[in-house]
Amino acid sequence: MRHRWQLFELEDQTWFPHVVRQGMMDVLRFLITGLGIYKPVVPLLRKALRHQNQNHLVDLCSGAGGGILQVWQELERTSGQRHTITLTDKFPNVEAYRYLAAQSGQALTYTPDAVDATAVPEHLEGFRTVFSAFHHFSPATAQAILADAVRQNQGIGIFEGAGKKWYELLLVWLVFPWLILLITPFIRPFKWSRLFFTYLLPLIPLGTVWDGTVSLFRMYTPQHLQQMVNQLNAPHYTWQIGRARHWSGTGVLYLIGFPS
Structure with missing residues (x-):
């Protein structure tokens, strides 16, 4: 896959049901963790x-x-x-963040306020990371995320849980639906709505396959x-770009930059 198509993902749409969106993100969190992506x-x-x-992200x-x-x-x-992490989002999933904070003994904290990745508040200092989300942004917005990190002289790491290879589509189409059906009862925190939208009205698996594609x-x-x-005009930064190989044969696209 050498080219990029903007297209649209269901979870980005304002009309898409919030409960289904949250269920899809819970599924992805469980899969990413379980597979060690x-x-x-x-x-x-x-x-x-x-x-x-x-030591802070x-x-x-x-x-x-x-x-x-x-x-x-x-x-x-x-x-x-010791490492600590502050979780942020333009639309914070506070329930999930509370769960992760408890699981980490409060090493993972969060801000309940909306945070725009293109204009991060200056008090949120630390090495910035973006996991599984950079592709959501248009080229201009993606560029602005990097530019804001450079403007505030912060390190940044962009990570996508795939290598953008054609055979990864087969995993999304043929493996993901069955995995979702198998893992859903074990996802925490438990939600009845997640069961309903997986087994009775399967919007979560269908939406996950569409958005994954x-x-x-x-x-x-x-x-x-x-x-x-x-295009950043940041000669004082060291940049690393490439693909890291996952045990499954897929890849992880990454961009890491920090002031030299």
């Missing part, structure tokens, strides 16, 4: 944090938390140092990311 990029993130002498566009709990666990396990088409390639970096 972002484990391959933890060494890269740890190295960037060490270079910045930074500000996670932008957190959604339902994605794999951030597992990323935090891996950072602490492999570095032997569109996500692959919307993802930026490493070449796209390099073009964005080139």
Whole structure:
């Protein structure tokens, strides 16, 4: 997949039912964690944090938390140092954030206020991360997210839980529906609405497959990311762009930048 199509995802639409959107994000969080999607990029993130002498992350566009709990666990396990993370979103999923805060012993905290990734409040200092969300933004907005990090002299890491390969579409179409049916009873916090919209009115699996397909088409390639970096006029930053290989054979697209 060399090209990018903007298309649309259901979870981005204002008319899409909030309860179904939250259910889809809960499913993704469970899958990302269970499959260890972002484990391959933890060494890269740890190295960037060490270079910045930074142990605090500000996670932008957190959604339902994605794999951030597992990323935090891996950072602490492999570095032997204490790390903290502030979860933020333009539409905060407070219920999910409270759950993650409890699971992490309050190492993961959150702000209940809306946070625009293109204009992060200055008091939210720390190494910025964006997991599974960068593809949602148009090129101009994506560029503005990077530019805001540079303007405030903050490190930033962009991570997408796929490598933008054609065979990943087969995983979304043929494997994801069955996985969702299997895992839904085990997703926490438990919600009756999640069961209803999975087994009786299957909007969550259908929506997840649609959005998963569109996500692959919307993802930026490493070449796209390099073009964005080139337009930032930030020679004092070190940039790393590429794909990290996951054990399943898929990849994790990443862009990491920090002041040299």
